[in-house]
Amino acid sequence: MQIYLVGGAVRDKRLGRPGVDHDHVVVGATPEAMLAEGYKAVGKDFPVFLHPRTGEEYALARTERKTGRGYHGFAFHADASVTLEDDLARRDLTINAMAEDADGRLVDPYGGARDLETRVLRHVSPAFVEDPVRVLRVARFLARFAPLGFTIADETLALMRTMVEDGEVDHLVPERVWAETRKALAEPRPSAFLQALRACGALRVLFPEIDALYGVPQRAEFHPEVDTGVHTEMVVDMAATLAPGDDLIGWCALVHDLGKALTPEEELPRHVMHEERGVEPVRAVAQRLRVPNEHAALSELCCRLHLLVHRAFELKPGTVLELFEKLDAFRKPARVDQLLLVCEADKRGRLGLGDTPYPQAGYLREAFAAACAIKAAPLVAQGITGTAIAEAMKRERVRAIATLKATHA
Structure with missing residues (x-):
């Protein structure tokens, strides 16, 4: 059994960025061997396990084969004969297809380190076209890394256009489109997400x-x-x-x-x-x-x-x-x-x-605070009851805002 750190953690470490998730690939193991070591099985479609102490994910090395349209149209194969290179080959971008062994040595069969240095988002293999979610993922990664000077490789953008033209993007389910869009909007440069989707024709289809x-x-x-x-x-x-x-x-x-x-x-x-x-x-x-x-x-x-x-x-x-x-x-x-x-x-x-x-923001925050300062208790103490309380509060709130407005005149 050999264990490797893979994907985003390796990429971000080499970029000098803090890593959030630590994913691992296990080569030469079986589900039974993982369970015997105390790992907890959580994968439904393929064997994924949680470490008994850290809770981090450990997935058996696997390959995948296209069986139909869309995100779910895949069959997975995982056993002790699948190599690390086989597993990395199914990943989307070269910068996400690197691994480190237990001693921190880099395993980089597809040139991810070179593409990190040259700031390029490049697909790993022609199998990229089999998963339409990758169109959105590449656009999202551009939204994250464009401030660092990253661009999409011409040949990768060409494949993204092909996926749109072939109708693969039409089969994306709403939940996946929203999940990737939501993440892209939380990145430093969301405009790059829009630009990438527009460049390949996907913006017209999805948005x-x-x-x-x-x-x-x-x-x-x-x-x-x-x-x-x-x-x-x-x-x-x-x-x-x-x-x-x-x-x-x-x-x-x-x-x-x-x-x-x-x-x-x-x-x-x-x-x-x-x-x-x-x-x-x-x-x-x-x-x-x-x-x-x-x-x-x-x-x-x-x-x-x-x-x-x-x-x-x-x-x-x-x-x-x-x-x-x-x-x-x-x-x-x-x-x-x-x-x-x-x-x-x-x-x-x-x-x-x-x-x-944008002084409007400060003014409206003050106006809202003034309106919120109006309470019902003093009005009730004056003998106001029932629906008249709401009407009186509205009058007092308008008066409070008017008093504030006079100070901004």
């Missing part, structure tokens, strides 16, 4: 609502970048800067402007009512990908309300309170900061405006 934004013009005085698709890329990157690792903020940033693709051509480059037009496509893509409920709800609210937030200083105190009520903020106060982060990313995600202050 037609986002693909439709490219080429749609905006008013240059507000959007120096002009192109709505480019603006979306800048917004998701700004969201990743303002809220690192937060895929909820990233998702809301990604879909906040979908209504601009529906603006009648004769109205361009203006986008009157795009926030209302955007609700239907935001809802559609959330339902199609089966995104979590809060992602779906907050993204719809961000779509509807982001222009109101931008105009915060122009709003009447009663309208500011209505904004909070539409958010259901008094029951879910975290939504205020979340909406403001998305709106700040929208405002600063524009060409040359990345360092622009």
Whole structure:
């Protein structure tokens, strides 16, 4: 029995990045031998075991064979005769197909170390085309490593295009698309995810609502970048800067402007009512990908309300309170900061405006705090009862916001 550290842990160690997961491959063993050593079996489709003390994953070396369409169309083979090189050959990218033995010696049959040095994401073998999830994974890895100078190898991008043209991507189940998208939005440069998918044609298949934004013009005085698709890329990157690792903020940033693709051509480059037009496509893509409920709800609210937030200083105190009520903020106060982060990313995600202050956020946070300071107890002490309490609280909240607004005049 020989045990090797494999995959991301080896890659990240050589990049000088902290490793999170430590996966291992076991060569020359059987399931019975693993169980005899105290490992706990957890794999359903192939033999994977948990270490009795560390809880880390140890998988028997295996090969795989394409048997049908999509992610589940594979048959796996694992026994003591499968070599480490056989196991590494089934992996997606060369930088993920390296291993280390117990003494820390590198095993690198497919040139992963070289591709790390030259900053290239390159497929291991032609079998890459057999798993459509790899299109999304390569795009996600680019979102992680683009800040380090990584690019996708031309031949790998060509294979990704082939997979799209052959319809393999059509067979991706919503859960896998969402899982990879969610991870990509939590990476440092989510725009690279969009760019990679667009370059191979997958964005049009998986996210037609986002693909439709490219080429749609905006008013240059507000959007120096002009192109709505480019603006979306800048917004998701700004969201990743303002809220690192937060895929909820990233998702809301990604879909906040979908209504601009529906603006009648004769109205361009203006986008009157795009926030209302955007609700239907935001809802559609959330339902199609089966995104979590809060992602779906907050993204719809961000779509509807982001222009109101931008105009915060122009709003009447009663309208500011209505904004909070539409958010259901008094029951879910975290939504205020979340909406403001998305709106700040929208405002600063524009060409040359990345360092622009966004005072609306501070003002609305103060306004919400002022509204939250109004309590029912003093009103009850005045003899107010029943439904009149809610009406009185609303009046007092509007008055508190108006008092604050006067200090910002």
